[in-house]
Amino acid sequence: MADRNRAAAQTVVVLGGGIGGVATANRLRRRLGRRHRIVLVNRDPDFTFPASYLWVMSGQRRPNQVTRPLQALQRRGIDVVIGAVEAIDPANRTVTVEGRQITADHLVVSLGADNAADTVSGLKVAGETFATLEGAQRLGPAVRALTRGRVLIVTAAPLYRCPAAPYEATLLIDGMLRRNGVRGSVEIALHSAEPGPMAVAGANVSVAVIALLADRGIDYHPSHQITAAETGRADFADGQSEVFDLLVYMPPIRPPAVVAASPLASTGGWVDADRHTLATAFPGVYAIGDNTQLPLSIGKPLPRAGVFAHSQARVVADNIAATIQGRRAPASFDGHGGCFIDTGFGKAGYGSGDFYAEPSPKVSIRPPARRWHLAKVAFEYNVMWRLR
Template sequence: MLRGWRRPDDVRVRPTAASLPGVEMVTATVAHIDIAAQVVHTDNSVIGYDALVIALGAALNTDAVPGLSDALDADVAGQFYTLDGAAELRAKVEALEHGRIAVAIAGVPFKCPAAPFEAAFLIAAQLGDRYATGTVQIDTFTPDPLPMPVAGPEVGEALVSMLKDHGVGFHPRKALARVDEAARTMHFGDGTSEPFDLLAVVPPHVPSAAARSAGLSESGWIPVDPRTLSTSADNVWAIGDATVLTLPNGKPLPKAAVFAEAQAAVVAHGVARHLGYDVAERHFTGTGACYVETGDHQAAKGDGDFFAPSAPSVTLYPPSREFHEEKVAQELAWLTRWKT
């Protein structure tokens, strides 16, 4: 979407009855989860359950950083974490004739650790001659010491090197504290500030109100068993971005689709066993891979074991057309599954 290779209808998925045989689909907004009563309240019904899987993702809260919502409303900032947001940001980049684009992470945790840096590569590719000649420059800002810190320093340093090779600036330990939309300036927690002409922001991520209503933690992020994805409630599981899964080194597992998909298969077996079906027990292994598009139909690939005893063991392989094609093939398989 951000690069213009896809349109919203190309990637939007609306599961059909054919793709979910034997499943009763209910389209509604979850208002409240009552764990004690074992019911889910929606905007149009109350649904009881014997087993519950919470997969409510993470919400965006631009009001969490003072001035950020104003900057978005004033069209001096954009975000790429929604379909409409990515399309609108692409249009803003297209209209920028000169100046500085800041790609800033407004808070952690956030979905897809590679996404902000991938966005910088994709924006650079979109700019073409405007970027190659230095008419527009791109800088990235993160509160972390390195990109993708959970993957380890070698991966982070390799990604910084990739950014440098593409002429993209990297500014670590920059916690966004405030945005002045009129002055087009970012202010950080360390007292420094940086100007921009266009801000491409990773908005602060928060637990959804529905997930928070379950009362499974004070923060709203749902703690789960690393192997089974079970929660503190006997018949409740949670998967994906709604969870907080603590790794052996004490850090949280990144929020990424590859993990959510693997967790879903584990939980499906766990739920079946809980309901009395004779199926094999499965455990989440913490292994997974993701891709970092560089904008030129090439992609780097990060692959590894996040459950390794002392720290995640992850390798970032250099960009290649092969990895880009792998990612496209995965996208096609996913869309085909749910559009059948």
């Protein structure tokens, strides 16, 4: 869109080249004339799509199908800086990237959440995770190698990225074992630190997911917090222990260290932002995605999910572009979103609704069907295509 008033050239800096950061930079580039500079900063040279790590585990994707070089954005007129953000000074909208300072007229912080598996003693050594690309690459062969025994799957804390992911992973692992013809001799138990699956979405969603697990003969234990693990044995907060042949975990998360150390940090080191505009307390500074803590009416935060980071990116990009172009900032994030839960065998369920509804989120869940699996593939395509 052409600038109406030929405003002075401005620089927008986007921190983080994950789902939220890439969507923000792409949309800004489409909204703003080329004389405005858009800079995207990311620690790693590649973008990877976490929602597809589960398909890497199950063998439905190769790692290179869910990975794209961020430098591809250069072709679209986005300046890509590869390096670790070491400091954020929101009052001056200045960031330090490997010793070099970059100052912005508008700053968007989308640095995600760090995995914190080290908060449970022995977990990283005794278990495998699907929450990183490398982990998913190791976990797939480990599941396929099983011919008998016991898979123990745990969520290692109530707070983690994507509330559906561990339940989805459990159903996909069940499908892998069934395809190998060994499910009859491999037991699967899922112990969650939280009181129920996707509980923020409401009791109806939890009940539906528990039914999916029960249909597959998966033993489910809610509110069972793992405290330590060693080869073949996991200990829980109530003093019980569980044995396993394969331990699979969803790691807890913590705010990125650079965010927690910055003046942006608020509740628990996360960023507080206006839940509709994603504006922080610092003028011209916005925060989106996993590094924010957005309150819901039930006292819990909005779940960390790529669909929300993606929607918030659109709102922030549109409002920054409007501000630069001297228009009213019209966009508002309304808390709507949905999450797929792939159940294997070409089907997925879909939980979606209004997470900002009062007095509690209004979310419904559709039973597993081919169309929701295809919709999940379309979401993946939509994100990856913008990095071609």
